[in-house]
Amino acid sequence: xxxxxxxxxxxxxxxxxxxxxxxxxxxxxxxxxxxxxxxxxxxxxxxxxxxxxxxxxxxxxxxxxxxxxxxxxxxxxxxxxxxxxxxxxxxxxxxxxxxxxxxxxxxxxxxxxxxxxxxxxxxxxxxxxxxxxxxxxxxxxxxxxxxxxxxxxxxxxxxxxxxxxxxxxxxxxxxxxxxxxxxxxxxxxxxxxxxxxxxxxxxxxxxxxxxxxxxxxxxxxxxxxxxxxxxxxxxxxxxxxxxxxxxxxxxxxxxxxxxxxxxxxxxxxxxxxxxxxxxxxxxxxxxxxxxxxxxxxxxxxxxxxxxxxxxxxxxxxxxxxxxxxxxxxxxxxxxxxxxxxxxxxxxxxxxxxxxxxxxxxxxxxxxxxxxxxxxxxxxxxxxxxxxxxxxxxxxxxxxxxx
Numbered sequence: 001x002x003x004x005x006x007x008x009x010x011x012x013x014x015x016x017x018x019x020x021x022x023x024x025x026x027x028x029x030x031x032x033x034x035x036x037x038x039x040x041x042x043x044x045x046x047x048x049x050x051x052x053x054x055x056x057x058x059x060x061x062x063x064x065x066x067x068x069x070x071x072x073x074x075x076x077x078x079x080x081x082x083x084x085x086x087x088x089x090x091x092x093x094x095x096x097x098x099x100x101x102x103x104x105x106x107x108x109x110x111x112x113x114x115x116x117x118x119x120x121x122x123x124x125x126x127x128x129x130x131x132x133x134x135x136x137x138x139x140x141x142x143x144x145x146x147x148x149x150x151x152x153x154x155x156x157x158x159x160x161x162x163x164x165x166x167x168x169x170x171x172x173x174x175x176x177x178x179x180x181x182x183x184x185x186x187x188x189x190x191x192x193x194x195x196x197x198x199x200x201x202x203x204x205x206x207x208x209x210x211x212x213x214x215x216x217x218x219x220x221x222x223x224x225x226x227x228x229x230x231x232x233x234x235x236x237x238x239x240x241x242x243x244x245x246x247x248x249x250x251x252x253x254x255x256x257x258x259x260x261x262x263x264x265x266x267x268x269x270x271x272x273x274x275x276x277x278x279x280x281x282x283x284x285x286x287x288x289x290x291x292x293x294x295x296x297x298x299x300x301x302x303x304x305x306x307x308x309x310x311x312x313x314x315x316x317x318x319x320x321x322x323x324x325x326x327x328x329x330x331x332x333x334x335x336x337x338x339x340x341x342x343x344x345x346x347x348x349x350x351x352x353x354x355x356x357x358x359x360x361x362x363x364x365x366x367x368x369x370x371x372x373x374x375x376x377x378x379x380x381x382x383x384x385x386x387x388x389x390x391x392x393x394x395x396x397x398x399x400x401x402x
Contacts, residue, residue: 037397038378038395039396040357040391040393041094041392041394042389042391044389048087048094048096049096050390051077051096051388052080052082054077054387055384055387056078057075057076057363057383057389058077058107059074059075059076059108059109059110060075060110061073061074061111062366062368062370062379063121063123065086065123065139066088066141066142067119067141070370070371070372071369072087072370073087073366073368073379074086074099075381076106076125077388078104078105078128081103082099082100082102083100083102083103083106084099084106085098085099087390089370089371089372094392099137099148105127105131106127107126107127107128107161107162108163108309108363109125109163110164111164111166111177112124113175115136115138115196116138118139120139121139122136122138122139123137124136124164126154126160126162126164127161128162129159133152133153133154135151135153136151136196137149152199153201154190154202156201157181158183158184158185160182161181163219164177164180165177165178165219169189169231169243170231171230171243174191176192177189178234180216180218180236182215182217184206184209185209186210187208187216189204190202207241207248207249210259214260216259217259218236218237218263219234220236220265220313224266226242227242229242235263235265236263238253238257238258238278239251239253239256240276254278254290255278255288255290255297255299257285258278258280260280260281260283261279261280261281262278262281262311263276263277263279263311264276264324265313266313267322268289268291268322268345268347268349269348269349270348273291275292276290277324278290279309279310279326281311281329282309282329283307284304284305285305287303287304287308288301289324291349305328306328306329306333306338307328307332307333307334308326308327308328309362310325310326310328310363310365310366312325312365313325314376316367316376320347321344321345322347323342323343323351324343324345325340325367327341327362327378328361329363330360330362330363331361331384336359337358338358338361338385339355340357340358340365340393341353341354342354360386360391361384361385362378362380362382364381365378366378375394375395375397377393378393378395379391380392
């Protein structure tokens with residue numbers, strides 16, 4: 001059995017008072033509340049509008065849609081119109097704009113990429129279990145008074161497309177779109193056509209499939225080169241895949257218990273292969289991080305989570321070492337006891353765990369600097385818990401550990 005290599009922060013008296021307050025005080029009705037190093041901005045208190053009036057907010061995608069070098073974010077919801085909106089920083093708050101004015105059924109996941117080569121980020125989403133479609137929206141920058149035109153990527157085959165990623169996974173210099181297709185029990189690779197404006201489905205092929213057991217889902221926010229050969233590899237569903245040539249991929253199981261998970265990847269321990277984190281996203285269970293020891297993947301516990309549908313790796317405290325963010329969905333899940341947690345890494349496999357907030361579910365949450373101050377903020381999008389709702393935990397800066 002691999003023993004956990006995680007240490008919980010020793011809290012002083014003042015910190016214990018703050019922790020008890022932050023865990024049980026709930027969400028304030030005032031414009032602003034401070035959670036340790038984090039300041040809450042919320043559509044609930046009128047800081048910016050909610051995505052729409054629906055209560056099934058499925059997807060959250062981060063990109064610089066307006067080209068001002070500050071990251072924006074898009075949110076999709078599947079019961080009401082407008083189905084997809086995006087938010088941009090104005091210098092004082094986040095302005096909401098519409099991408100898809102009608103009703104649509106987007107699934108969790110999504111990715112942004114410049115599909116038509118005009119220098120701006122377009123948006124890709126997949127349909128949920130209601131149908132077999134995938135779509136992309138052409139960014140109209142700088143003419144945001146114009147609608148985002150939606151085009152089809154996939155029109156038939158299996159339903160449900162929970163998670164996408166975009167990158168060059170074959171090393172040929174041409175990027176591909178990957179999507180789990182849960183209804184077909186397969187992993188799809190779709191090739192953008194030379195002219196993506198053509199109203200025809202993209203060429204697609206199955207590069208992996210499963211026959212039974214839990215569904216596979218999840219990709220890191222950014223593609224990662226696991227084996228160091230200079231080509232991005234595929235990570236998700238408790239495994240990773242490398243391109244071996246001749247349109248084929250080799251699949252290596254990291255932990256087959258981690259199929260139904262969200263994941264992240266990065267250099268948590270200096271040297272060697274990047275480490276991988278899996279968090280049970282649509283169920284309860286143990287979140288774990290994995291390091292490669294030259295023979296296989298060794299797992300280390302981060303503790304139990306309840307529908308931990310947010311999993312990210314980034315340097316939150318700006319000490320040069322990567323950290324882990326995991327958040328619980330809330331509904332379904334832990335409800336008002338849902339937690340947002342970080343593990344601050346030391347670059348050697350040791351972590352200091354902190355509970356950033358308790359009381360609000362987070363689903364498909366992301367780490368991104370969305371106000372241009374150089375610090376990574378936490379984008380708190382619930383799926384159903386207290387929706388409609390969008391929140392941002394602004395990073396006020398961590399103090400260096402002694």
